Amino acid sequence: MIRSLIIGAVSFASVACAHAQTDEAAPPFIIPADIAETAQTLKSTALESNLGFRIIEDLTTQIGPRLAGTPQEARAREWGMAKLKELGFENVREEPFELDLWTRGHSVYEEVTLTAPYPQPLYAISLGGGGATPEEGSEAEVVYFASYDALKADTVSDLAGKIVFVGDRMTASRTGEGYGWANRKRRDAWVMAEDRGATALFIRSVGTSNNRFAHTGMMSFPEGRHPKIPALSVSNPDADQIERIAKSGEVMKIKLKTFAGWRGKSMSGNVIGEIVGREKPDEIVVIGGHLDSWDTGTGALDDGAGVGITMAAAKLIANLPENPRRTIRVVLFGSEEVGLVGARAYAAARIEDETLANHVMGSESDFGAGEVWRFGSNVGPDALPAMDAIGRELADLGIIRGDNESGGGPDMIPLAMAGVPMGRLDQNGEDYFEYHHTPNDTLDKIDEDELQQNIAAWSVFTYLAAELDVDFRAGEAEAE
Amino acid sequence: MIRSLIIGAVSFASVACAHAQTDEAAPPFIIPADIAETAQTLKSTALESNLGFRIIEDLTTQIGPRLAGTPQEARAREWGMAKLKELGFENVREEPFELDLWTRGHSVYEEVTLTAPYPQPLYAISLGGGGATPEEGSEAEVVYFASYDALKADTVSDLAGKIVFVGDRMTASRTGEGYGWANRKRRDAWVMAEDRGATALFIRSVGTSNNRFAHTGMMSFPEGRHPKIPALSVSNPDADQIERIAKSGEVMKIKLKTFAGWRGKSMSGNVIGEIVGREKPDEIVVIGGHLDSWDTGTGALDDGAGVGITMAAAKLIANLPENPRRTIRVVLFGSEEVGLVGARAYAAARIEDETLANHVMGSESDFGAGEVWRFGSNVGPDALPAMDAIGRELADLGIIRGDNESGGGPDMIPLAMAGVPMGRLDQNGEDYFEYHHTPNDTLDKIDEDELQQNIAAWSVFTYLAAELDVDFRAGEAEAE
Numbered sequence: 001m002i003r004s005l006i007i008g009a010v011s012f013a014s015v016a017c018a019h020a021q022t023d024e025a026a027p028p029f030i031i032p033a034d035i036a037e038t039a040q041t042l043k044s045t046a047l048e049s050n051l052g053f054r055i056i057e058d059l060t061t062q063i064g065p066r067l068a069g070t071p072q073e074a075r076a077r078e079w080g081m082a083k084l085k086e087l088g089f090e091n092v093r094e095e096p097f098e099l100d101l102w103t104r105g106h107s108v109y110e111e112v113t114l115t116a117p118y119p120q121p122l123y124a125i126s127l128g129g130g131g132a133t134p135e136e137g138s139e140a141e142v143v144y145f146a147s148y149d150a151l152k153a154d155t156v157s158d159l160a161g162k163i164v165f166v167g168d169r170m171t172a173s174r175t176g177e178g179y180g181w182a183n184r185k186r187r188d189a190w191v192m193a194e195d196r197g198a199t200a201l202f203i204r205s206v207g208t209s210n211n212r213f214a215h216t217g218m219m220s221f222p223e224g225r226h227p228k229i230p231a232l233s234v235s236n237p238d239a240d241q242i243e244r245i246a247k248s249g250e251v252m253k254i255k256l257k258t259f260a261g262w263r264g265k266s267m268s269g270n271v272i273g274e275i276v277g278r279e280k281p282d283e284i285v286v287i288g289g290h291l292d293s294w295d296t297g298t299g300a301l302d303d304g305a306g307v308g309i310t311m312a313a314a315k316l317i318a319n320l321p322e323n324p325r326r327t328i329r330v331v332l333f334g335s336e337e338v339g340l341v342g343a344r345a346y347a348a349a350r351i352e353d354e355t356l357a358n359h360v361m362g363s364e365s366d367f368g369a370g371e372v373w374r375f376g377s378n379v380g381p382d383a384l385p386a387m388d389a390i391g392r393e394l395a396d397l398g399i400i401r402g403d404n405e406s407g408g409g410p411d412m413i414p415l416a417m418a419g420v421p422m423g424r425l426d427q428n429g430e431d432y433f434e435y436h437h438t439p440n441d442t443l444d445k446i447d448e449d450e451l452q453q454n455i456a457a458w459s460v461f462t463y464l465a466a467e468l469d470v471d472f473r474a475g476e477a478e479a480e
Numbered sequence: 481m482i483r484s485l486i487i488g489a490v491s492f493a494s495v496a497c498a499h500a501q502t503d504e505a506a507p508p509f510i511i512p513a514d515i516a517e518t519a520q521t522l523k524s525t526a527l528e529s530n531l532g533f534r535i536i537e538d539l540t541t542q543i544g545p546r547l548a549g550t551p552q553e554a555r556a557r558e559w560g561m562a563k564l565k566e567l568g569f570e571n572v573r574e575e576p577f578e579l580d581l582w583t584r585g586h587s588v589y590e591e592v593t594l595t596a597p598y599p600q601p602l603y604a605i606s607l608g609g610g611g612a613t614p615e616e617g618s619e620a621e622v623v624y625f626a627s628y629d630a631l632k633a634d635t636v637s638d639l640a641g642k643i644v645f646v647g648d649r650m651t652a653s654r655t656g657e658g659y660g661w662a663n664r665k666r667r668d669a670w671v672m673a674e675d676r677g678a679t680a681l682f683i684r685s686v687g688t689s690n691n692r693f694a695h696t697g698m699m700s701f702p703e704g705r706h707p708k709i710p711a712l713s714v715s716n717p718d719a720d721q722i723e724r725i726a727k728s729g730e731v732m733k734i735k736l737k738t739f740a741g742w743r744g745k746s747m748s749g750n751v752i753g754e755i756v757g758r759e760k761p762d763e764i765v766v767i768g769g770h771l772d773s774w775d776t777g778t779g780a781l782d783d784g785a786g787v788g789i790t791m792a793a794a795k796l797i798a799n800l801p802e803n804p805r806r807t808i809r810v811v812l813f814g815s816e817e818v819g820l821v822g823a824r825a826y827a828a829a830r831i832e833d834e835t836l837a838n839h840v841m842g843s844e845s846d847f848g849a850g851e852v853w854r855f856g857s858n859v860g861p862d863a864l865p866a867m868d869a870i871g872r873e874l875a876d877l878g879i880i881r882g883d884n885e886s887g888g889g890p891d892m893i894p895l896a897m898a899g900v901p902m903g904r905l906d907q908n909g910e911d912y913f914e915y916h917h918t919p920n921d922t923l924d925k926i927d928e929d930e931l932q933q934n935i936a937a938w939s940v941f942t943y944l945a946a947e948l949d950v951d952f953r954a955g956e957a958e959a960e
Contacts, residue, residue, distance in 0.1 A: 061724050107601065120552070123919060210924050211693075212920050241540075241544075241778075298721075442692060
């Protein structure tokens with residue numbers, strides 16, 4: 001997922017600034033007893049159900065990696081359609097869209113060797129969007145920058161014909177907030193390197209892991225420009241090696257061979273299924289995850305988990321004696337990793353079919369499969385007491401009430417920017433970046449107990465958002 | 481290191497069966513006060529010194545992986561000679577020997593793809609000694625065996641033209657004792673597979689890690705026979721995938737391309753340096769580690785650690801105002817991983833130069849860089865009180881006294897079998913097989929505090945073994 005984009009969207013879409021818990025003036029919202037009871041029943045059922053895990057197991061076993069625009073992603077859409085139908089969802093459909101295809105073009109490996117001063121292989125991997133070397137590979141001297149800021153501040157180094165290396169180590173946190181900072185070098189260091197004549201960019205892996213895998217992910221492309229040079233991420237232990245040699249002052253050279261590149265247009269799509277509302281079928285609570293994943297792992301945490309969590313939560317709600325008042329729509333977004341392409345296509349289609357205003361609440365799960373620890377929101381001030389009430393239903397799962405300035409997840413950004421109210425179930429991401437965007441993003445990294453707590457929270461939140469007679473947009477704050 | 485071989489050698493070389501602590505009859509051995517004081521000083525110095533870490537850092541940075549018989553191992557010998565001289569060791573020399581060379585022949589990667597029923601890449605790596613596929617690769621159906629025992633018991637499956645897969649998951653323990661059991665499939669499952677017409681062997685990675693690396697290591701070769709078929713180890717997450725598909729009953733196929741094979745004769749060698757004894761220079765306390773390592777990691781834990789620990793311990797002793805009574809010989813063994821080739825060459829050379837009987841004590845460090853928690857021995861019964869006394873000097877490092885049936889480490893096996901007394905500083909190996917024989921065996925996995933405790937223990941043990949006027953062979957038990 002593209003965590004760094006969330007922040008911007010949040011402040012843009014923020015419709016109420018007061019911290020939920022400090023809004024002393026508003027009278028408490030009381031959830032009707034029968035609805036509260038149903039929510040509690042759902043929670044208990046979810047805590048006993050292994051449906052979510054089974055969905056993630058199916059997706060990672062039967063499809064595995066599913067890079068946007070590839071046949072593997074197309075197979076994942078078929079899988080998604082079949083799974084939604086199998087679980088009894090209604091209006092199951094695919095919304096196709098076009099995208100620019102980038103692939104590694106080789107295998108999940110890149111050939112990277114430190115050739116001087118101390119020859120040995122390095123474990124590195126192309127960043128999404130990077131270019132290829134000549135077929136026989138290329139070799140160049142390394143110019144070392146300890147950080148993104150050091151590269152940015154540099155005006156004197158001769159980078160022509162050189163490999164630019166950028167350090168900066170990410171630190172772990174529950175909220176994952178170090179990611180955006182560490183990720184700056186992944187996004188646009190290539191522009192500085194290429195503009196100054198460098199032959200390749202290498203960055204220290206953005207993830208927190210000391211495993212000998214490098215973290216991949218898409219670069220940013222100003223004005224739609226794509227890099228001509230290869231851009232690679234180097235595992236943390238290998239980046240340590242580069243750092244040690246840089247400190248020694250010895251001339252360092254790297255040889256690499258990559259086949260990465262842009263392959264023209266390809267097709268992708270969003271997969272949609274619904275639990276149709278019994279009273280207000282046109283009002284939509286939209287939840288989901290993204291179906292595409294990076295090609296090196298099997299996309300269990302990013303974002304098989306989001307697919308499994310939201311599909312299972314919706315299915316558990318569908319198992320109730322009657323559907324909730326509003327429609328719950330589960331969207332399995334395509335092509336998130338490569339720039340929220342599916343999310344933009346979804347929002348554009350809703351503008352096209354004039355149903356954007358029907359979206360009463362949105363939330364995506366895209367931060368792994370860990371325990372939910374905080375419930376945030378981004379709703380109109382009149383709806384805050386209702387969100388606080390939903391928060392109270394979640395408290396015995398160990399979930400605290402957050403503020404009202406939350407984003408709803410990366411694929412919700414276009415909707416949030418269009419004013420759709422958002423809920424947010426924040427998951428513990430302390431170890432998320434140990435696995436994220438690496439070969440290690442596999443099923444065995446998911447703790448089934450934590451997943452059940454997570455799905456229980458999603459069931460309660462989604463059910464109440466769909467059932468309660470609340471206008472979540474109500475009382476929008478004036479723009480400043 | 482080849483842990484599984486230790487057990488056999490221990491029972492063969494065992495010269496005293498009573499548990500050290502239960503030998504109530506023997507009078508306590510009192511270490512002379514000045515010697516005990518020197519031992520304590522050494523310990524304090526070692527706990528403050530970063531020499532051991534610096535040695536391992538140098539070796540892994542400047543050489544990195546050093547597969548037996550390759551130019552990288554030759555560079556490691558040059559490094560070892562230079563480092564021993566730099567630290568002031570005497571009689572620094574190399575003892576070359578010949579060996580059969582096996583290499584992966586490609587890079588540190590193998591190309592392995594699950595092609596049916598669910599196409600996706602698998603992370604796998606050739607086992608040492610395995611063969612190559614045809615250049616274009618090969619593809620075959622998988623016959624799944626849950627365990628080594630299941631393969632062994634099977635008499636009915638048609639394995640001709642198939643890939644044999646063998647499960648069995650290793651569990652972690654402080655002593656690493658699960659390794660030998662889990663390793664049976666690595667050693668000789670290939671013989672059963674090949675004899676029954678299989679085209680390849682795949683085994684579940686022997687290590688305990690759920691990282692997406694497979695554990696490599698040498699196979700066993702009955703009667704010097706080498707496999708014609710490729711033999712690969714599959715990472716635990718990928719082995720899980722194979723297991724899930726096997727349970728589903730779907731036909732499973734794997735495509736692979738490997739370039740592994742035997743490359744004829746090559747040269748290797750042991751590197752030796754000494755602290756010459758002030759009174760009995762001909763009596764030798766031999767310690768060391770092995771210089772070669774697997775090609776996928778950088779051999780920090782296996783066995784850069786042993787090299788750094790023993791070299792640093794000896795150097796700290798050399799820094800004392802006077803050398804100990806006996807000679808301390810540090811041996812950096814070559815070609816351990818491929819079958820204790822250096823250890824055998826060392827023992828053969830000592831038979832040749834008739835100095836085997838001069839070896840009064842031996843011990844190797846080859847189990848990572850973790851804290852030492854137990855001090856074992858394998859000495860004559862009359863020497864037990866002295867070993868108990870050495871144990872008491874180690875107690876405040878948190879080290880308990882073990883029994884008198886210890887091996888001295890893999891490269892000590894030929895010496896132990898020839899009757900050389902052994903000491904053993906057992907390291908905590910709880911996480912050793914998380915990294916062992918994988919790309920993840922890198923410097924960052926070493927905890928400097930644990931390493932210092934480890935070297936402190938080695939300093940004290942080595943110094944006392946060289947200084948105390950004790951015949952460690954004395955009172956050998958009669959053979960049964």
